Amino acid sequence: MRLALHRRSILIAFGLxxxxxxxxxxxxTGAQLQAEVSGNTLxxxxxxGVVFSEYHAPDGRILGHNNSEVVIDGxxxxxxxxxxxxxxxGTRPGVFCWRFERAGPSGYSIASTESAVTGVTRLEPGNPRxxxxxxxxxxxEGLTSELDRPSKxxxxxxxxxxx
Numbered sequence: 239m240r241l242a243l244h245r246r247s248i249l250i251a252f253g254l255x256x257x258x259x260x261x262x263x264x265x266x267t268g269a270q271l272q273a274e275v276s277g278n279t280l281x282x283x284x285x286x287g288v289v290f291s292e293y294h295a296p297d298g299r300i301l302g303h304n305n306s307e308v309v310i311d312g313x314x315x316x317x318x319x320x321x322x323x324x325x326x327x328g329t330r331p332g333v334f335c336w337r338f339e340r341a342g343p344s345g346y347s348i349a350s351t352e353s354a355v356t357g358v359t360r361l362e363p364g365n366p367r368x369x370x371x372x373x374x375x376x377x378x379e380g381l382t383s384e385l386d387r388p389s390k391x392x393x394x395x396x397x398x399x400x401x
Contacts, residue, residue, distance in 0.1 A: 264339060265338070266319065266340060267319050268316045268317070268318060268320075271316050271320075274361060275316075275321065275361070276296050277294065277295070278293070278294060278361055278363055278365075279292065279294070279302070279363075279364070279367060279369065280346075280360070280362075281359065281360050281362055281367075282348070282358050282359030283358065283359075284350075284356065285355050285356050286355045288357075289305055290303065290304045291303060291369070292309060293365040293369040294314050297377075297378065298314060299313055299314075299376065299377075300312035300313060300314050300323065301365070301369035301370055301371055302367070303369075308372060309325065309328070310327050310328070311326030311327050312324065312326070313378035315378075317335065319337060320335045320337045321338065334350065335351040336351065337349050341358065344360055344362075346358070346359050346360075
Protein backbone atom coordinates (compact mmCIF):
# COMPACT_ATOMS: atom_id res chain seq x y z
CA MET A 239 0.00 0.00 0.00
CA ARG A 240 2.78 2.39 0.98
CA LEU A 241 4.67 1.69 -2.25
CA ALA A 242 1.49 2.13 -4.31
CA LEU A 243 0.99 5.58 -2.76
CA HIS A 244 4.64 6.40 -3.44
CA ARG A 245 4.27 5.38 -7.11
CA ARG A 246 1.07 7.37 -7.42
CA SER A 247 2.74 10.49 -5.97
CA ILE A 248 5.61 10.14 -8.45
CA LEU A 249 3.20 9.85 -11.37
CA ILE A 250 1.16 12.84 -10.19
CA ALA A 251 4.32 14.94 -9.76
CA PHE A 252 5.47 14.12 -13.28
CA GLY A 253 2.01 14.78 -14.68
CA LEU A 254 1.90 18.20 -13.05
CA UNK A 255 5.40 18.98 -14.30
CA UNK A 256 4.30 18.12 -17.83
CA UNK A 257 1.38 20.56 -17.53
CA UNK A 258 3.78 23.37 -16.68
CA UNK A 259 4.41 23.80 -20.39
CA UNK A 260 6.77 22.54 -23.03
CA UNK A 261 10.43 23.32 -22.77
CA UNK A 262 12.84 23.29 -25.65
CA UNK A 263 14.42 19.84 -25.80
CA UNK A 264 18.13 20.02 -25.08
CA UNK A 265 20.07 16.78 -25.55
CA UNK A 266 22.68 16.36 -22.83
CA THR A 267 26.29 15.56 -23.59
CA GLY A 268 28.27 12.91 -21.75
CA ALA A 269 30.09 15.60 -19.76
CA GLN A 270 26.78 17.21 -18.74
CA LEU A 271 25.32 13.85 -17.71
CA GLN A 272 28.36 12.99 -15.60
CA ALA A 273 28.31 16.37 -13.85
CA GLU A 274 24.54 16.43 -13.22
CA VAL A 275 23.84 12.81 -12.29
CA SER A 276 26.87 11.74 -10.23
CA GLY A 277 26.02 11.88 -6.53
CA ASN A 278 22.31 12.46 -7.22
CA THR A 279 19.08 10.48 -7.56
CA LEU A 280 16.95 9.94 -10.66
CA UNK A 281 13.29 9.07 -10.01
CA UNK A 282 10.76 8.40 -12.75
CA UNK A 283 9.09 5.90 -15.02
CA UNK A 284 9.18 4.65 -18.61
CA UNK A 285 6.76 3.40 -21.23
CA UNK A 286 7.54 -0.25 -20.51
CA GLY A 287 5.87 0.31 -17.13
CA VAL A 288 8.96 0.53 -14.94
CA VAL A 289 8.90 2.95 -12.00
CA PHE A 290 12.36 3.63 -10.60
CA SER A 291 14.33 5.64 -8.09
CA GLU A 292 18.11 5.24 -8.19
CA TYR A 293 20.94 7.05 -6.45
CA HIS A 294 23.94 7.34 -8.77
CA ALA A 295 26.92 6.97 -6.43
CA PRO A 296 30.13 8.70 -7.57
CA ASP A 297 31.89 5.29 -7.43
CA GLY A 298 29.61 4.05 -10.24
CA ARG A 299 27.20 2.00 -8.13
CA ILE A 300 23.41 2.32 -8.38
CA LEU A 301 21.46 2.23 -5.13
CA GLY A 302 17.68 2.15 -5.19
CA HIS A 303 14.88 0.20 -6.84
CA ASN A 304 13.12 -0.64 -10.08
CA ASN A 305 9.46 -1.63 -9.71
CA SER A 306 10.03 -2.37 -6.01
CA GLU A 307 13.00 -4.63 -6.79
CA VAL A 308 16.10 -3.54 -4.86
CA VAL A 309 19.10 -3.03 -7.14
CA ILE A 310 22.03 -5.26 -6.18
CA ASP A 311 25.19 -5.35 -8.30
CA GLY A 312 24.01 -2.41 -10.39
CA UNK A 313 26.43 0.07 -11.94
CA UNK A 314 26.19 3.13 -14.15
CA UNK A 315 28.63 4.76 -16.55
CA UNK A 316 28.46 7.57 -19.10
CA UNK A 317 29.25 6.24 -22.59
CA UNK A 318 29.17 8.55 -25.56
CA UNK A 319 26.23 10.86 -24.84
CA UNK A 320 24.20 8.32 -22.87
CA UNK A 321 24.09 6.72 -19.43
CA UNK A 322 24.55 2.96 -19.56
CA UNK A 323 23.35 0.78 -16.70
CA UNK A 324 24.55 -2.71 -15.88
CA UNK A 325 22.37 -4.90 -13.70
CA UNK A 326 24.04 -8.19 -12.71
CA UNK A 327 21.07 -9.57 -10.76
CA GLY A 328 17.32 -9.24 -10.67
CA THR A 329 14.43 -10.20 -12.88
CA ARG A 330 15.94 -8.45 -15.93
CA PRO A 331 19.74 -8.45 -15.81
CA GLY A 332 21.68 -6.86 -18.65
CA VAL A 333 23.10 -3.64 -20.07
CA PHE A 334 20.79 -0.76 -20.94
CA CYS A 335 21.69 2.68 -22.28
CA TRP A 336 19.59 5.86 -22.28
CA ARG A 337 19.90 9.29 -23.89
CA PHE A 338 18.66 12.28 -21.92
CA GLU A 339 17.07 15.55 -23.02
CA ARG A 340 16.40 18.38 -20.61
CA ALA A 341 12.72 18.86 -19.79
CA GLY A 342 12.52 21.73 -17.31
CA PRO A 343 14.91 22.78 -14.55
CA SER A 344 15.23 19.35 -12.90
CA GLY A 345 13.57 16.98 -15.35
CA TYR A 346 14.60 14.91 -18.32
CA SER A 347 12.94 12.95 -21.06
CA ILE A 348 14.78 9.69 -21.65
CA ALA A 349 14.98 7.36 -24.64
CA SER A 350 16.47 3.90 -24.81
CA THR A 351 19.31 3.52 -27.31
CA GLU A 352 18.23 -0.11 -27.96
CA SER A 353 14.44 0.10 -28.27
CA ALA A 354 11.49 2.47 -28.67
CA VAL A 355 11.01 2.78 -24.90
CA THR A 356 10.91 6.35 -23.60
CA GLY A 357 10.22 7.93 -20.23
CA VAL A 358 10.62 10.84 -17.88
CA THR A 359 12.79 11.29 -14.85
CA ARG A 360 13.45 13.96 -12.27
CA LEU A 361 16.83 14.79 -10.71
CA GLU A 362 16.81 14.91 -6.91
CA PRO A 363 19.92 16.41 -5.30
CA GLY A 364 21.92 13.91 -3.26
CA ASN A 365 20.26 10.80 -1.86
CA PRO A 366 17.04 12.20 -0.31
CA ARG A 367 15.33 8.80 -0.22
CA UNK A 368 18.18 7.19 1.72
CA UNK A 369 18.86 4.47 -0.88
CA UNK A 370 21.51 2.08 0.41
CA UNK A 371 23.24 -1.16 -0.52
CA UNK A 372 21.28 -2.92 2.24
CA UNK A 373 24.50 -4.31 3.66
CA UNK A 374 25.37 -6.05 0.37
CA UNK A 375 28.50 -4.28 -0.79
CA UNK A 376 29.78 -4.52 -4.37
CA UNK A 377 32.29 -2.74 -6.57
CA UNK A 378 31.77 -1.84 -10.20
CA GLU A 379 35.29 -2.81 -11.23
CA GLY A 380 34.89 -5.89 -13.36
CA LEU A 381 31.11 -5.61 -13.45
CA THR A 382 31.17 -2.74 -15.93
CA SER A 383 33.21 -4.84 -18.38
CA GLU A 384 29.73 -6.08 -19.38
CA LEU A 385 29.08 -2.61 -20.81
CA ASP A 386 31.36 -3.53 -23.70
CA ARG A 387 29.12 -6.46 -24.68
CA PRO A 388 25.90 -6.04 -26.67
CA SER A 389 22.66 -5.96 -24.67
CA LYS A 390 20.67 -9.13 -24.37
CA UNK A 391 17.24 -8.68 -25.97
CA UNK A 392 14.38 -8.73 -23.48
CA UNK A 393 11.09 -10.50 -23.96
CA UNK A 394 8.54 -8.20 -25.56
CA UNK A 395 11.13 -5.49 -26.21
CA UNK A 396 10.82 -4.26 -22.61
CA UNK A 397 13.61 -2.19 -21.19
CA UNK A 398 14.76 -1.58 -17.66
CA UNK A 399 14.11 1.84 -16.13
CA UNK A 400 17.21 3.43 -17.48
CA UNK A 401 18.12 0.74 -19.80
